[in-house]
Amino acid sequence: MNAMIQVKGLTKYYGEHAAIQDLNFSIEEGEVIGFLGLNGAGKTTTLKVLGCVLLPTAGEVKVDGIDVARDPHAIRRRIGFLPDSPPLYGEMTVGRYLDFAAQLRGVPADQAAAHVVDAEEKTGTRDVHDELISNLSHGYRQRVGVAQALVHRPKLLILDEPTSGLDPVQIVDMRSMIRKLRGAHTVLLSSHILSEISQTCDRLLVIQAGEIVAQGTEQELAARMGAGGTVEIEVAGPARRVLDAVATVPGVGAATVLRDLEGVVAVRLQAAPDQRPKIARALVQNGLDLLRIDRGAAQLESIFLQLTRAKPEKETTTTTETMQ
Amino acid sequence: MNPTLLIMRRELGAYLRSMTGYIIAAAVLLVDGVLFNAMALGGPDKMSAEVLGQFFFLSSGLVIVASVFISMRLLAEERQTGTLVLLTSSPVHDWQIVLGKFLSAFVFMALMILATVYMPALILVNGKVSVGHLVAGYLGLLLLGSATLAVGTFGSALARTQVLAAIFNGAMVTALIVCWMLARVTERPFSDVFVGLALWGRHFPPFQAGAIHVRDVAYYLMVTYVALFAATRVLEARRWR
Numbered sequence: 001m002n003a004m005i006q007v008k009g010l011t012k013y014y015g016e017h018a019a020i021q022d023l024n025f026s027i028e029e030g031e032v033i034g035f036l037g038l039n040g041a042g043k044t045t046t047l048k049v050l051g052c053v054l055l056p057t058a059g060e061v062k063v064d065g066i067d068v069a070r071d072p073h074a075i076r077r078r079i080g081f082l083p084d085s086p087p088l089y090g091e092m093t094v095g096r097y098l099d100f101a102a103q104l105r106g107v108p109a110d111q112a113a114a115h116v117v118d119a120e121e122k123t124g125t126r127d128v129h130d131e132l133i134s135n136l137s138h139g140y141r142q143r144v145g146v147a148q149a150l151v152h153r154p155k156l157l158i159l160d161e162p163t164s165g166l167d168p169v170q171i172v173d174m175r176s177m178i179r180k181l182r183g184a185h186t187v188l189l190s191s192h193i194l195s196e197i198s199q200t201c202d203r204l205l206v207i208q209a210g211e212i213v214a215q216g217t218e219q220e221l222a223a224r225m226g227a228g229g230t231v232e233i234e235v236a237g238p239a240r241r242v243l244d245a246v247a248t249v250p251g252v253g254a255a256t257v258l259r260d261l262e263g264v265v266a267v268r269l270q271a272a273p274d275q276r277p278k279i280a281r282a283l284v285q286n287g288l289d290l291l292r293i294d295r296g297a298a299q300l301e302s303i304f305l306q307l308t309r310a311k312p313e314k315e316t317t318t319t320t321e322t323m324q
Numbered sequence: 325m326n327p328t329l330l331i332m333r334r335e336l337g338a339y340l341r342s343m344t345g346y347i348i349a350a351a352v353l354l355v356d357g358v359l360f361n362a363m364a365l366g367g368p369d370k371m372s373a374e375v376l377g378q379f380f381f382l383s384s385g386l387v388i389v390a391s392v393f394i395s396m397r398l399l400a401e402e403r404q405t406g407t408l409v410l411l412t413s414s415p416v417h418d419w420q421i422v423l424g425k426f427l428s429a430f431v432f433m434a435l436m437i438l439a440t441v442y443m444p445a446l447i448l449v450n451g452k453v454s455v456g457h458l459v460a461g462y463l464g465l466l467l468l469g470s471a472t473l474a475v476g477t478f479g480s481a482l483a484r485t486q487v488l489a490a491i492f493n494g495a496m497v498t499a500l501i502v503c504w505m506l507a508r509v510t511e512r513p514f515s516d517v518f519v520g521l522a523l524w525g526r527h528f529p530p531f532q533a534g535a536i537h538v539r540d541v542a543y544y545l546m547v548t549y550v551a552l553f554a555a556t557r558v559l560e561a562r563r564w565r
Binding site: 051081083088089100101 | 331405410414565
């Protein structure tokens with residue numbers, strides 16, 4: 001596999017203020033990467049540099065082996081960029097707009113129509129082909145925004161907060177849409193909600209105050225924070241029997257009873273999420289009714305908070321420790 | 325298709341699909357018609373050429389005012405609504421963006437100017453007008469429009485909002501027009517520079533009278549070029565910020 005994005009020492013100053021500082025990461029071809037950080041952490045700036053909208057103050061950025069500073073046009077042809085607010089012209093119809101976007105990115109006029117149909121099918125916007133963009137709902141606008149990013153079939157898709165402002169149903173749709181894009185494109189998307197992108201992405205990059213503070217899969221991040229993954233269950237039955245039943249499952253650590261109300265117990269277990277089938281089986285075999293089982297979402301958020309609260313100094317301390 | 329033409333076509337479509345374009349054109353044509361009837365046709369008896377000269381004089385003022393409003397939206401609106409990113413993230417040079425935008429405004433302006441042709445045609449009913457005079461006058465209007473629109477494109481690139489762009493444009497164009505007045509209070513060679521620089525003073529009246537000088541054509545083309553060049557530089561500089 002080739003590296004689709006290689007970033008070395010990327011720094012971007014706005015005046016005196018460093019929006020991002022000495023950023024290093026690389027992304028393999030075909031990966032779906034989540035770029036995670038609180039508002040103002042430097043996500044948008046980084047994505048704009050990768051999207052060749054902004055030029056970096058210092059550092060090296062290579063997309064598909066091409067240097068951003070050397071040949072930005074070659075990169076712009078290979079990427080599709082959806083900024084935080086979709087760049088839509090209200091007075092155009094969806095079809096005309098996508099046709100314009102395709103030709104702007106160098107798709108020959110006679111092939112543009114086929115590209116537009118393809119993009120509309122991938123994003124579920126075929127039925128609004130002839131609608132004026134100004135008449136579309138927020139959910140459709142966001143989809144058309146994604147459609148313009150992929151209409152020229154780029155290798156790399158950069159989506160800045162594609163789910164912002166969407167309702168829960170639309171978020172689920174958007175997620176499944178992005179998952180379907182895997183394979184055909186390398187996708188880099190940003191969000192400030194961990195639970196939202198941990199389900200869509202292969203790997204997460206956590207950015208805080210312009211620096212990458214952690215990267216890896218959700219489980220790796222949890223392990224790094226000493227959480228080791230958690231599972232939450234809700235079972236109808238006495239707490240004692242529930243705890244005994246789960247204790248028999250190998251790999252399950254400490255169990256904490258979160259609630260015990262009207263015969264329903266909620267328990268948080270220290271266990272890898274892939275232990276869930278075994279835990280379920282153990283409970284059922286013990287004659288207990290399992291009402292709910294999932295990876296602790298609250299736990300996810302707390303990992304995120306720990307990561308983003310951890311000041312960059314922390315990285316330095318770890319390095320000094322290893323050096324000693 | 326060439327990106328410049330692509331951007332121009334889309335932008336022209338935006339003028340023609342939105343009310344703003346029609347409102348500007350209608351206002352200009354209305355005022356031009358009223359002034360033409362009241363001032364050029366009215367008053368004591370005149371020669372046809374004199375009437376035509378006055379028509380070009382009146383139209384030149386309207387072209388200047390209209391260009392401020394036509395050009396204010398070009399880049400400022402896209403920046404305001406966040407659509408500029410579509411262009412700046414595409415494989416398109418910044419000069420192509422600026423040129424495409426400018427050309428769309430110019431074509432719109434040209435259509436509007438050509439729509440006034442019925443007024444000189446009215447002179448033909450009762451008088452005689454030379455084709456040369458007509459061509460010179462209209463060429464002058466187009467060149468003046470090109471220069472003021474280019475200055476407007478530059479103002480629109482600088483401004484964050486359309487209102488701000490209109491204020492910038494108004495200020496720049498007015499300053500360029502009245503700078504010949506500075507010639508009266510300065511000494512040579514500065515006074516010559518101010519006179520030469522003025523957008524209207526020395527360069528438009530020959531067209532109005534039916535004379536085409538290379539010097540005046542070159543002046544308007546130069547203003548257009550410099551202003552568009554500056555607008556391109558503004559866009560480029562923004563990538564560093």
